[in-house]
Amino acid sequence: MDCILALDQGTTSSRALLFDGGGAVRGVAQKEFTQHFPRPGWVEHDPLEIWATQLEVAREVLARAGNPRVAAIGITNQRETTVLWDRATGEPLANAIVWQDRRTTGICDELRAQGLANFFQERTGLVLDAYFSGTKLQWLLDTLPGARERAARGELAFGTIDTWLAWKLTGAHVTDPSNASRTLLFNIHEGRWDEELLGALRIPAEVLPRVVDSSGVVGATDLLGGRIPVAGIAGDQQAATFGQACLAPGMAKNTYGTGCFLLLNTGDRPTTSRNRLLTTPLWKLGDRTSYALEGSVFMAGAAVQWLRDGLGIIRTSAEVEALARTVPGNEGVYHVPAFVGLGAPFWDPSARGTFFGLTRGTHKGHIARAVLESIAYQAVEVIRAMEADSGIQLQELRVDGGASRNDLLMQFQADLLGAAVVRPEITETTALGAAYLAGLAVGFWEDSGQIALNWRPGTRFEPSMDARERSALLDGWHRAVERSRGWLD
Ligand SMILES: Nc1ncnc2c1ncn2[C@@H]1O[C@H](COP(=O)(O)OP(=O)(O)O)[C@@H](O)[C@H]1O
Numbered sequence: 307m308d309c310i311l312a313l314d315q316g317t318t319s320s321r322a323l324l325f326d327g328g329g330a331v332r333g334v335a336q337k338e339f340t341q342h343f344p345r346p347g348w349v350e351h352d353p354l355e356i357w358a359t360q361l362e363v364a365r366e367v368l369a370r371a372g373n374p375r376v377a378a379i380g381i382t383n384q385r386e387t388t389v390l391w392d393r394a395t396g397e398p399l400a401n402a403i404v405w406q407d408r409r410t411t412g413i414c415d416e417l418r419a420q421g422l423a424n425f426f427q428e429r430t431g432l433v434l435d436a437y438f439s440g441t442k443l444q445w446l447l448d449t450l451p452g453a454r455e456r457a458a459r460g461e462l463a464f465g466t467i468d469t470w471l472a473w474k475l476t477g478a479h480v481t482d483p484s485n486a487s488r489t490l491l492f493n494i495h496e497g498r499w500d501e502e503l504l505g506a507l508r509i510p511a512e513v514l515p516r517v518v519d520s521s522g523v524v525g526a527t528d529l530l531g532g533r534i535p536v537a538g539i540a541g542d543q544q545a546a547t548f549g550q551a552c553l554a555p556g557m558a559k560n561t562y563g564t565g566c567f568l569l570l571n572t573g574d575r576p577t578t579s580r581n582r583l584l585t586t587p588l589w590k591l592g593d594r595t596s597y598a599l600e601g602s603v604f605m606a607g608a609a610v611q612w613l614r615d616g617l618g619i620i621r622t623s624a625e626v627e628a629l630a631r632t633v634p635g636n637e638g639v640y641h642v643p644a645f646v647g648l649g650a651p652f653w654d655p656s657a658r659g660t661f662f663g664l665t666r667g668t669h670k671g672h673i674a675r676a677v678l679e680s681i682a683y684q685a686v687e688v689i690r691a692m693e694a695d696s697g698i699q700l701q702e703l704r705v706d707g708g709a710s711r712n713d714l715l716m717q718f719q720a721d722l723l724g725a726a727v728v729r730p731e732i733t734e735t736t737a738l739g740a741a742y743l744a745g746l747a748v749g750f751w752e753d754s755g756q757i758a759l760n761w762r763p764g765t766r767f768e769p770s771m772d773a774r775e776r777s778a779l780l781d782g783w784h785r786a787v788e789r790s791r792g793w794l795d
């Protein structure tokens with residue numbers, strides 16, 4: 307049996323999956339790795355631990371499947387997380403600064419004060435926020451002694467996690483547009499690094515990877531038995547959009563993982579958002595780039611993790627559903643999961659997590675329910691902004707990610723949206739998308755038509771809430787969000 311191996315390097319774990327020609331999963335291996343929180347608001351990963359766990363799970367999944375022939379490897383990754391390493395030794399200069407890390411909020415404030423927000427939005431499709439790699443790289447070059455000079459001499463390499471893994475596997479220093487576009491350094495209209503953006507962030511061009519197509523051979527590795535081409539690269543959210551076969555304009559998916567990432571395919575040309583969403587390339591296949599509007603929500607499943615690890619009121623994330631079902635509805639209790647500020651469409655780093663509407667009758671069932679519901683409210687905010695920006699009325703939302711297994715949450719999402727929510731048969735869409743991109747490059751699959759045929763619905767959640775109840779619930783949520791904002795000075 308020939309397979310494609312997908313490496314899915316996520317925020318909390320490294321995963322490796324094998325797919326056959328029908329897009330079915332033939333093996334999974336997964337390993338969690340250490341989260342470092344050195345100061346409030348800082349989140350770091352050790353790049354060497356990321357690499358070690360990724361290699362380990364890749365070897366494990368292959369061994370368990372009896373070492374099948376692998377036609378190609380596809381890489382997909384947590385995006386924006388920033389690594390800087392020495393080209394000669396391969397040693398990282400510091401821990402990776404993770405996408406959730408807020409340490410560069412001050413740099414973003416300064417850039418905004420210089421009136422550069424529109425300039426960045428026009429060229430990159432992004433909002434000036436600490437989320438993106440550019441200010442993280444600037445911070446590293448400012449903070450590590452001699453780093454900027456060494457970078458300018460070509461001694462250092464910058465990369466997001468795709469780049470780091472591709473370099474470790476093949477020695478190529480490359481990235482693709484779906485990742486490059488999350489740096490604040492990439493001009494999405496011209497598909498290239500932009501000198502003026504680099505100037506504004508004081509980044510020497512010598513440190514940057516080469517931007518290649520999302521589907522195409524970038525090199526080969528001998529580390530996994532035989533010589534296997536690395537043939538696909540995409541950020542995890544764009545890969546999931548591909549894996550969900552949202553290949554035509556108007557199709558959207560939401561991934562409910564650590565955060566929530568909602569992407570709406572808007573076709574061949576970037577759509578500028580007037581509602582603080584991101585414009586982002588989905589993938590580049592040959593000379594065609596497809597674009598999306600994206601709403602990035604920073605806390606979703608991670609709030610459920612907090613119920614488990616922070617409050618200890620559940621033992622596993624899945625238990626949240628039964629606990630939330632102990633109450634018939636929210637009974638006036640709302641949660642705003644602004645633990646690291648709020649992402650789209652608010653972009654408010656000063657908001658903080660809150661509960662509202664607590665009474666003497668409130669118990670942990672209400673808390674669980676409010677946390678789950680907050681995930682769905684955030685998604686609705688993003689979808690309404692997307693509809694306003696694109697003129698597209700969403701008919702159906704395809705869902706995936708850990709928290710999409712939660713039926714209560716998915717039904718509530720459909721109810722709040724007034725549109726169907728569809729969970730596919732294969733929910734490993736991120737890895738599948740990366741596998742497809744790699745497989746297309748080596749002729750394992752012929753064209754994207756085959757991919758659309760492989761997608762099959764699993765469970766469909768139809769809306770059943772009446773409009774008055776929906777509007778009352780949303781009204782409560784809006785009031786809660788307003789009160790959570792501006793908490794930090
Ligand atoms: N049944 C569930 N209900 C709600 N949340 C869940 C459930 N199962 C998992 N989660 C949440 O989903 C997240 C993990 O999803 P995953 O897609 O693996 O995330 P990531 O790729 O961001 O690491 C965790 O934050 C976890 O709390």
Ligand SMILES: O=P(O)(O)OC[C@H](O)CO
Binds near residue numbers: 383565
């Ligand atoms: O690793 P995930 O699934 O939490 O995804 C992280 C996103 O790519 C961040 O933009």
